[in-house]
Amino acid sequence: MPIDRTSALNFVNVLHEALPYLQKFQGSTVVIKYGGNAMVDETLKASFARDIVLLKTVGFNPVVVHGGGPQIGELLTKLNIESRFEGGMRVTTSETMDVVEMVLGGLVNKEIVNLINQAGGEAFGITGKDGHTIQARQLKVTRKTPDLEKSEIIDIGHVGEVEKVDTRLIKLMAEGGYIPVVAPIGVGSDGASYNINADLVAGKLAEVLGAEKLILLTNISGLQDKDGQVLTGLTTEQVDALIADGTIHGGMLPKIQCALDAIHNGVNSAHIIDGRVAHATLLEIFSDEGVGTLISNQVEGL
Ligand SMILES: Nc1ncnc2c1ncn2[C@@H]1O[C@H](COP(=O)(O)OP(=O)(O)O)[C@@H](O)[C@H]1O
Numbered sequence: 156m157p158i159d160r161t162s163a164l165n166f167v168n169v170l171h172e173a174l175p176y177l178q179k180f181q182g183s184t185v186v187i188k189y190g191g192n193a194m195v196d197e198t199l200k201a202s203f204a205r206d207i208v209l210l211k212t213v214g215f216n217p218v219v220v221h222g223g224g225p226q227i228g229e230l231l232t233k234l235n236i237e238s239r240f241e242g243g244m245r246v247t248t249s250e251t252m253d254v255v256e257m258v259l260g261g262l263v264n265k266e267i268v269n270l271i272n273q274a275g276g277e278a279f280g281i282t283g284k285d286g287h288t289i290q291a292r293q294l295k296v297t298r299k300t301p302d303l304e305k306s307e308i309i310d311i312g313h314v315g316e317v318e319k320v321d322t323r324l325i326k327l328m329a330e331g332g333y334i335p336v337v338a339p340i341g342v343g344s345d346g347a348s349y350n351i352n353a354d355l356v357a358g359k360l361a362e363v364l365g366a367e368k369l370i371l372l373t374n375i376s377g378l379q380d381k382d383g384q385v386l387t388g389l390t391t392e393q394v395d396a397l398i399a400d401g402t403i404h405g406g407m408l409p410k411i412q413c414a415l416d417a418i419h420n421g422v423n424s425a426h427i428i429d430g431r432v433a434h435a436t437l438l439e440i441f442s443d444e445g446v447g448t449l450i451s452n453q454v455e456g457l
């Protein structure tokens with residue numbers, strides 16, 4: 156469709172504004188965690204997929220890691236399988252693990268692959284089992300005893316943590332022009348499947364891939380202070396203080412811990428952004444204001 160001169164001029168101006176970002180980040184890897192709670196609306200899902208395709212087209216190397224907690228919960232309910240969480244992790248019996256694999260490795264992974272392909276990209280979906288990409292071990296969770304006197308280690312089944320990442324398959328895909336889409340399932344040395352929190356996988360992948368950015372899409376407007384105001388830019392020291400004084404708690408705590416670990420291990424910045432905002436990923440990367448919280452070792456910068 157032809158566009159008039161004013162619209163064309165606006166378009167050219169936008170491209171010029173984006174030029175320093177495009178030059179700076181050419182060839183950079185960006186790991187994007189797409190959370191289950193952010194995958195709510197069909198229009199938003201399509202806008203997310205278009206953002207990812209655009210990033211790949213302009214020379215970034217996007218790697219998507221997805222969650223799917225609510226989607227797992229839905230199928231467990233339909234199947235009348237009880238589900239509960241300990242320390243933010245889903246207690247995963249062998250029966251639950253089968254459902255996790257079906258939902259994350261099947262339904263959710265292929266839905267995202269399809270959305271990206273529909274947007275003109277070429278996505279390639281894997282679980283961490285493929286190519287031994289995510290080698291896992293059982294995650295030990297501790298909790299206070301009922302009298303709050305001591306801590307005890309509890310067994311929450313097939314819940315894993317990342318032991319080692321083999322990046323070959325992801326790199327092969329990326330070099331071949333594909334967009335890797337990774338479901339957070341790992342494999343133990345004995346071949347057992349492990350259900351891993353998607354934030355943990357995204358943080359670890361960002362680290363081992365030497366990513367420039369780790370972007371965590373969630374269902375809140377960003378990291379907030381005690382009065383509910385969004386904190387737009389923070390150093391790792393400022394984040395440590397917010398953890399110490401209890402401002403960061405609940406589901407945000409493990410998310411922020413992954414972000415801090417990634418930054419301490421070489422990732423330049425981590426972004427907690429609002430997945431309920433259309434084109435949140437591009438707005439965060441290509442605008443100074445962003446749409447959430449940027450955490451880095453530097454105070455200023457692109
Ligand atoms: N300081 C904080 N700023 C923002 N959210 C916080 C904060 N502390 C705790 N939270 C909670 O953490 C939640 C995000 O974690 P979670 O629901 O596990 O995200 P996701 O499902 O996207 O992985 C928020 O919805 C909010 O309730």
Ligand SMILES: CC(=O)N[C@@H](CCC(=O)OP(=O)(O)O)C(=O)O
Binds near residue numbers: 350
């Ligand atoms: C161990 C554990 O809790 N695994 C998560 C994996 C999915 C996930 O992390 O999904 P979100 O990012 O959408 O929450 C689960 O079973 O829900």
